[in-house]
Amino acid sequence: RKEVEQDPGPFNVPEGATVAFNCTYSNSASQSFFWYRQDCRKEPKLLMSVYSSGNEDGRFTAQLNRASQYISLLIRDSKLSDSATYLCVVNIAGNQFYFGTGTSLTVIP
Amino acid sequence: DTEVTQTPKHLVMGMTNKKSLKCEQHMGHRAMYWYKQKAKKPPELMFVYSYEKLSINESVPSRFSPECPNSSLLNLHLHALQPEDSALYLCASSHYTSYEQYFGPGTRLTVT
Numbered sequence: 001r002k003e004v005e006q007d008p009g010p011f012n013v014p015e016g017a018t019v020a021f022n023c024t025y026s027n028s029a030s031q032s033f034f035w036y037r038q039d040c041r042k043e044p045k046l047l048m049s050v051y052s053s054g055n056e057d058g059r060f061t062a063q064l065n066r067a068s069q070y071i072s073l074l075i076r077d078s079k080l081s082d083s084a085t086y087l088c089v090v091n092i093a094g095n096q097f098y099f100g101t102g103t104s105l106t107v108i109p
Numbered sequence: 110d111t112e113v114t115q116t117p118k119h120l121v122m123g124m125t126n127k128k129s130l131k132c133e134q135h136m137g138h139r140a141m142y143w144y145k146q147k148a149k150k151p152p153e154l155m156f157v158y159s160y161e162k163l164s165i166n167e168s169v170p171s172r173f174s175p176e177c178p179n180s181s182l183l184n185l186h187l188h189a190l191q192p193e194d195s196a197l198y199l200c201a202s203s204h205y206t207s208y209e210q211y212f213g214p215g216t217r218l219t220v221t
Contacts, residue, residue, distance in 0.1 A: 031208075032207075032208045034208075034209065034210075041197075042214070042215075043199055043212040043213060043214050043215050044152065044199075044212050045212070046209055046210070046211065049207070049209060087151055089210075091208045094159070094164070095140050095142070095157045095159055095164060095165060095203070095208075096154075096157075096165065097142075097154060097208075097210065099151035099152055099153075100151065101150070101151055102151050
């Protein structure tokens, strides 16, 4: 069983739509959770850390559900510039990180 | 400043060559990482250095040899690589308390 499972998509949504991505993780001892964005042929860039209480940054909202072992990312009012691959990352302990396979998002005009 | 730099940006090498990839950060992070990424796949962890000591080696072949000369620098020495080692090699660093990783732009390696 993979440590982190993520729906690869692709998600094709019109501008202005709301889109949600989920990731499930298998290790209940997982400690820290993150969403990264990766553009084609570029490095992953930290989008947001995910906290137990949930957190919001503008149009982006991240949630953590420890009981069900999943994290989510909600993007409201999608922009063309949101087109990218979104990676969920889970930190188990120390410096051990596990990446989801990434979800591809294309926002269509 | 959340910048991690990597050199070179691109590298083409033959299977008998020896080359090195370099990574630098000045954020005071004490954990540094090497990842390998193939097209349309997520990054795969190769090595982790913690306080300049190798703490994780994900069963990487010995033709890849990491080195951490000081807390700001990380090298990856390459020798006798195979064509299947062609990939994007990413360096990252993180602070010990937040574990937020910051990635460099990567070195795109082609082995011929």
